[in-house]
Amino acid sequence: MKIALLGYGKMGKTIEEIAVNRGHEIVLKLEDDIDNFELDKMDIDVAIDFSIPKAAFKNITTCFKSDIPVVCGTTGWLDDYEKAIELCKKENSAFIYASNFSVGVNLFFELNRKLAKIMNGMSDYAVEIEEIHHTEKQDAPSGTAISLAQQIIAENDQKNNWQLDHAEADEIPIKAKRIENVPGTHTVSYASEIDTIEIMHTAKSRQGFALGAVVAAEWIKGKKGVFSMKDVLSDQLK
Ligand SMILES: NC(=O)C1=CN([C@@H]2O[C@H](COP(=O)(O)OP(=O)(O)OC[C@H]3O[C@@H](n4cnc5c(N)ncnc54)[C@H](OP(=O)(O)O)[C@@H]3O)[C@@H](O)[C@H]2O)C=CC1
Numbered sequence: 249m250k251i252a253l254l255g256y257g258k259m260g261k262t263i264e265e266i267a268v269n270r271g272h273e274i275v276l277k278l279e280d281d282i283d284n285f286e287l288d289k290m291d292i293d294v295a296i297d298f299s300i301p302k303a304a305f306k307n308i309t310t311c312f313k314s315d316i317p318v319v320c321g322t323t324g325w326l327d328d329y330e331k332a333i334e335l336c337k338k339e340n341s342a343f344i345y346a347s348n349f350s351v352g353v354n355l356f357f358e359l360n361r362k363l364a365k366i367m368n369g370m371s372d373y374a375v376e377i378e379e380i381h382h383t384e385k386q387d388a389p390s391g392t393a394i395s396l397a398q399q400i401i402a403e404n405d406q407k408n409n410w411q412l413d414h415a416e417a418d419e420i421p422i423k424a425k426r427i428e429n430v431p432g433t434h435t436v437s438y439a440s441e442i443d444t445i446e447i448m449h450t451a452k453s454r455q456g457f458a459l460g461a462v463v464a465a466e467w468i469k470g471k472k473g474v475f476s477m478k479d480v481l482s483d484q485l486k
């Protein structure tokens with residue numbers, strides 16, 4: 249498969265290593281404006297975007313116009329997500345966005361949904377999310393923490409929104425910490441006067457995120473439509 253890497257930083261380089269090991273070829277390593285390239289003249293099967301929040305929307309929608317399927321892991325651009333979906337459908341292209349591509353985090357998401365269902369109505373327990381990432385991260389809270397919050401909100405009758413740091417009674421507080429070299433740690437806790445129930449996912453490296461993105465790229469090749477990591481992992485997450 250011929251892959252265009254939109255973003256060639258920490259994730260782009262880890263994805264390259266895994267993709268090449270799985271027999272794929274990297275035909276583009278984009279580090280600046282996508283308009284500098286004539287995508288129509290290039291032979292690209294799938295584009296994988298791990299760039300920066302302010303570049304993601306343009307990168308993704310430029311690929312749609314050239315009928316190149318896109319796997320996007322960039323976080324912090326989701327105000328434009330619905331617009332991207334519309335454009336994908338209009339151009340009859342293919343798209344997967346995931347706040348986190350690692351299989352472990354997608355299992356953690358399932359656990360989070362189940363725990364949220366159990367804890368709904370347990371008014372003695374206060375829910376909180378904490379995320380810890382490296383100091384170079386541009387966005388806060390992390391995309392994964394937002395996904396966790398949205399999953400809880402879908403199950404919890406008392407919570408309608410999330411808030412960074414100080415939350416109102418109907419909001420889930422998210423604490424974002426930045427510590428050098430941490431690849432990504434997420435904790436969901438329910439604390440009462442008596443005890444605390446906690447679930448936690450700790451990434452030991454970027455390998456899981458990158459492998460998941462390459463697997464998603466292999467899966468989306470030749471498909472049309474808007475998908476999620478749940479579709480990619482449907483056999484494992486039954
Ligand atoms: N969904 C998931 O599983 C995961 C998501 N992420 C997300 O992926 C994104 C990238 O993370 P990471 O690799 O750690 O970040 P890096 O900062 O290491 O890499 C981003 C790269 O994008 C480059 N860039 C800048 N402008 C553009 C542009 N217009 N088009 C393409 N590339 C551009 C930057 O170049 P320069 O440095 O020259 O500006 C940099 O090399 C982040 O949003 C992060 O949150 C990260 C890990 C997992």
Ligand SMILES: O=C(O)C1=N[C@H](C(=O)O)C[C@H](O)C1
Nearest residue numbers: 323347348385390391392432
């Ligand atoms: O920026 C990162 O590094 C990561 N970003 C993603 C996020 O915002 O959730 C996923 C992972 O935690 C690493």
